[in-house]
Amino acid sequence: EAGVAQSPRYKIIEKRQSVAFWCNPISGHATLYWYQQILGQGPKLLIQFQNNGVVDDSQLPKDRFSAERLKGVDSTLKIQPAKLEDSAVYLCASSLRGGRADTQYFGPGTRLTVL
Amino acid sequence: AQSVTQPDIHITVSEGASLELRCNYSYGATPYLFWYVQSPGQGLQLLLKYFSGDTLVQGIKGFEAEFKRSQSSFNLRKPSVHWSDAAEYFCAVGLTSGTYKYIFGTGTRLKVLA
Numbered sequence A: 001e002a003g004v005a006q007s008p009r010y011k012i013i014e015k016r017q018s019v020a021f022w023c024n025p026i027s028g029h030a031t032l033y034w035y036q037q038i039l040g041q042g043p044k045l046l047i048q049f050q051n052n053g054v055v056d057d058s059q060l061p062k063d064r065f066s067a068e069r070l071k072g073v074d075s076t077l078k079i080q081p082a083k084l085e086d087s088a089v090y091l092c093a094s095s096l097r098g099g100r101a102d103t104q105y106f107g108p109g110t111r112l113t114v115l
Numbered sequence B: 001a002q003s004v005t006q007p008d009i010h011i012t013v014s015e016g017a018s019l020e021l022r023c024n025y026s027y028g029a030t031p032y033l034f035w036y037v038q039s040p041g042q043g044l045q046l047l048l049k050y051f052s053g054d055t056l057v058q059g060i061k062g063f064e065a066e067f068k069r070s071q072s073s074f075n076l077r078k079p080s081v082h083w084s085d086a087a088e089y090f091c092a093v094g095l096t097s098g099t100y101k102y103i104f105g106t107g108t109r110l111k112v113l114a
Helices: none
Strands: A005-007 A010-013 A019-024 A031-037 A044-050 A053-056 A065-068 A075-079 A088-095 A110-114 B003-005 B010-014 B019-021 B024-026 B032-038 B044-050 B056-058 B064-068 B073-078 B087-097 B099-104 B108-113
Touching: A005 A088, A010 A019, A019 A088, A019 A110, A031 A075, A044 A065, A044 A075, A044 B099, A053 B099, A075 A088, B003 B087, B003 B099, B010 B019, B019 B108, B024 B073, B032 B064, B032 B073, B044 B056, B044 B064, B044 B073, B073 B087
Parallel strands: A010 A110, B010 B108
Antiparallel strands: A005 A019, A019 A075, A031 A044, A031 A088, A044 A053, A065 A075, A088 A110, B003 B024, B019 B073, B032 B044, B032 B087, B056 B064, B064 B073, B087 B099, B087 B108
16 A cells, blocks of 8 residues: 655755645545654654544644645645744654554655755 | 653664664553654654553564563564664654654664674
């Protein structure tokens, strides 16, 4: 089966610009996650969707980050305006139902550099 | 507070040598535990997971991990390391806090000497 797809793979922007990332989860997976992985750290959950509803966005900086999952499939994560500290790899993951027994499958990530 | 600690930031081993990567967690209930591997430029791939039952868990690529409740540990082991095992390894705990989610450790970068 096809894995989690993400684009673009790399993005370089100036601070205060905006940027958007796209994720296509594994077909049939109800739960979608966006993680931020700063260099030298483990992934940190930003937002979790169950179908097209948000179930956890407690660590999403809502003044500049937004995400949506229209029709419960693809998702986009946007940053506007970007700051230097947003430089990181943004990982998308999906799981079948989001339960404790589910495995999360990760995409290759988008590496964002903010200059 | 729930947390995952990977005490070793970097580990270097010779090809063919044995490997043990340490992971300690802090979580009040019975944890669900995972080990993921991340190769350069790649996403995370699941190596193995522990939910319950036998505390010695077998995974892919010849890896195994042992859950020790008394030590709050879930160390990853491999008897003989291959050069292709060079990567970053992340331990994660799955917990229920409103919803079900992972908390990751900071990772251990493995270097393999030929």
